[in-house]
Amino acid sequence: DIQMTQSPSSLSAFVGDRVTITCRASQSISNYLNWYQQKPGKAPKLLIYAASSLQSGVPSRFSGSGSGTDFTLTISSLQPEDFATYYCQQSYSTPPWTFGQGTKVEIK
Amino acid sequence: EVQLVESGGGLVKPGGSLRLSCAASGFTFSYYNMNWVRQAPGKGLEWVSSISNSSSYIYYADSVKGRFTISRDNAKNSLYLQMNSLRAEDTAVYYCARKWDYGYYGDAFDIWGQGTMVTVSS
Numbered sequence: 466d467i468q469m470t471q472s473p474s475s476l477s478a479f480v481g482d483r484v485t486i487t488c489r490a491s492q493s494i495s496n497y498l499n500w501y502q503q504k505p506g507k508a509p510k511l512l513i514y515a516a517s518s519l520q521s522g523v524p525s526r527f528s529g530s531g532s533g534t535d536f537t538l539t540i541s542s543l544q545p546e547d548f549a550t551y552y553c554q555q556s557y558s559t560p561p562w563t564f565g566q567g568t569k570v571e572i573k
Numbered sequence: 574e575v576q577l578v579e580s581g582g583g584l585v586k587p588g589g590s591l592r593l594s595c596a597a598s599g600f601t602f603s604y605y606n607m608n609w610v611r612q613a614p615g616k617g618l619e620w621v622s623s624i625s626n627s628s629s630y631i632y633y634a635d636s637v638k639g640r641f642t643i644s645r646d647n648a649k650n651s652l653y654l655q656m657n658s659l660r661a662e663d664t665a666v667y668y669c670a671r672k673w674d675y676g677y678y679g680d681a682f683d684i685w686g687q688g689t690m691v692t693v694s695s
Contacts, residue, residue: 499681501618508668508685509610509618515679552618556680560632562608562620 467491467555471565477573484540486568488531488553496532497557503567504549512551513538540570548572575599575684577669582689589659589693595652595669595686603627603647606672608682609654611665611691619665622654623672637663659693666690 468491478484488498496516501509511520513529516536526541540547553565581593595607609621622643623632631643642655652669666688673683 497679501682503618508687509682510685511681511683514673514675514681514683515677518675520683554618554681559680560620560623561634562623562682564618564620567617 466561467494467558467563469553469555469563469565471551471553471568473568474566475569475571477571478543479573480543480545482543484543484547484570486538486551486570488536488538488565490534490536490555490557493533494555494557497555498529498531498536499554499556500527500529500538501552501554502547502549503552509552543570545572577671577684577686579667579669579686579689582667582691584692584694585659586695587660587693590655590657591659591691593654593656593667593669593689593691595654597650597652597671600671600684602645602650606630606674607645607652608670608672609643609652610668610670610682610685611663612668612688613662613665616665621667624652656691659691661693664691664693 470489472487498516500513503509517529528539550567550569576598578596606625608623624643640658644653668688669686670682671684674680
């Protein structure tokens with residue numbers, strides 16, 4: 466199974482900050498990498514698919530990049546509604562679909 | 574509105590059984606492969622099981638293989654998860670999720686239900 470590792474596990478940032486979250490796969494997954502946002506008590510929401518494609522309705526301050534084993538999710542200007550936990554997921558070699566452990570973005 | 578609504582969660586003793594349901598609406602359910610994903614309290618997301626649109630292909634995580642059974646009824650727009658021999662470590666919120674094939678052999682889980690809580694405790 467492909468292991469997904471995110472860093473950091475948590476971060477604190479101010480509104481307006483640029484935030485970057487990293488996801489690393491245990492082997493090359495090309496660009497078969499998705500990002501999800503989860504707010505407390507809510508279901509995950511798909512933000513980005515295929516490493517860099519923005520899901521419909523997702524604000525353009527979210528962007529994704531990377532291929533192979535290393536990927537990043539960037540929030541260009543953090544907004545109050547962006548405080549949440551973010552998960553990466555690989556869909557290159559399935560089953561199983563594997564997720565990173567999550568990165569919690571908190572208010573500083 | 575495209576929607577998935579889970580039900581059937583609750584408190585069950587170790588070794589017991591539970592059947593979860595997921596009702597789909599707002600899209601052609603029979604076109605899509607479906608999944609169950611769970612999240613233990615305070616933990617991350619774990620894929621549990623997948624079923625193809627016609628039920629021809631079924632997959633399970635090693636952690637539930639032999640104990641859980643996924644099924645669907647396209648006539649009723651419903652997905653199910655029969656959970657037997659439940660353990661404390663199965664305690665989690667269980668989400669159903671639609672698999673979206675976006676092309677180039679890639680996929681993502683684009684629609685999620687609100688989740689249903691399963692607690693395994695004596």
